[in-house]
Amino acid sequence: MSRQEQDQASLSPGASAHLGVQLRRLFNATADEPIPARLTDLLDQLEQAERASASPPAPERLESAAMAEAGR
Amino acid sequence: MTSDAAAPSDFKSALLKEIPKLRFFALSLAGQQDRADDLVQEALIKAWAAQDRFTPGTSLRAWLFTILRNVFYSEYRKRRREVPDTDGEEAARLFSNPEQNGHLDLGDLKAALATLPEDQREALLLVGAAGVSYEEAAQVCGCAVGTIKSRVNRARKRLLALLGVDSASEFGGDYLAVNGASAPLELA
Known part of the structure; x- marks a missing residue:
């Protein structure tokens, strides 16, 4: 033991x-x-900032591109 | 499906899910809820900036906790140099958020926790309270899994002795109810 x-x-x-x-x-x-608003707001801001600066395509953008392709 | 602009990123959703545990861990380190949330805020900013360095398939929880812990200790050490703090003051600050003191009778537990050595208290709160795995706790604390296990065990024994719950005569109905339950809750 x-x-x-x-x-x-x-x-x-x-x-x-x-x-x-x-x-x-x-x-x-x-x-x-409940999660304090200042923390959820912070994540919203970080996400918005990331989307505003044209970073590599996010998965959903690829997805909508694929959907546009399929719709043709 | 909701409108595409409102869909949160996977990383953001994953962070949101960890916030309750992060807040608890931060509170256990910082003592006060507003200071704890400052700590969580800073850890989230750092994590967001470093998200490319997170290895998918590994524990996001352990990664986030490690970041938060590093933020705390780098600032804590700074503050300690500036304002010398006695153990008594530290103990009084542990879990001192007012909401918790109102409706929960956990005063004895908090006081007992405050007397534990820091490494034991951290291990016990991570594993025994927040339900973090031994492996994750070891990663967060930068030590071996066996070290975490032994810290948790020593912390439990010391708390039980301090709370007087190892002598059956001091137990009230609460103990009997728990003890009489068919499936005793696992401490993890």
Whole structure:
């Protein structure tokens, strides 16, 4: 038995589960909040800036080109 | 299908999906939600600029967390030189966003977490709270998977001792309910 397994074995399953539930609650308190507008706005801006500077064709542009081809 | 101009890029959608976990990780590092969101904001800008360097098929989560962690430690070290901070102040700041303190009784857990060594707290919060895999956590922290496992185990044991939950007599109904459940929740 490795030291790690011994560490694991010495924790009672009930106590571990209890701690696990509390840690998940702590996580959910943040993770369940709506994403702040400043972060979604930032991503919108980054995306717009990227589209404005004529970078390599995005997949959807290829797609619409292919559709135009097919429509001929 | 929606109008073509409104379709978000794949990269943007992928980033959006990781934001809840990123915010939690940032909060665990920065202590306060507004500072944590500054950190997330900066990490997103860096990630966007470096998106060509992301290797498809690898973990975007681990990549983003690593960027955020680097942002934090480069700034944190700077700030530490400027304003010396005692452990007590650090501890008081951990998870100090007001929304969380109102309706959740997690004060004891937060206080106990604040006493953990930084590396153990980080490993436990990544794996045990945010549900990040051991492999991803190892990548983020720049160490071996075995090191993460041992940090998580040591952190758990220390927390359980601090919270007094390893002695059954100190448990209330909450413990019994959890313990009596047929499928105990895995701590991960």
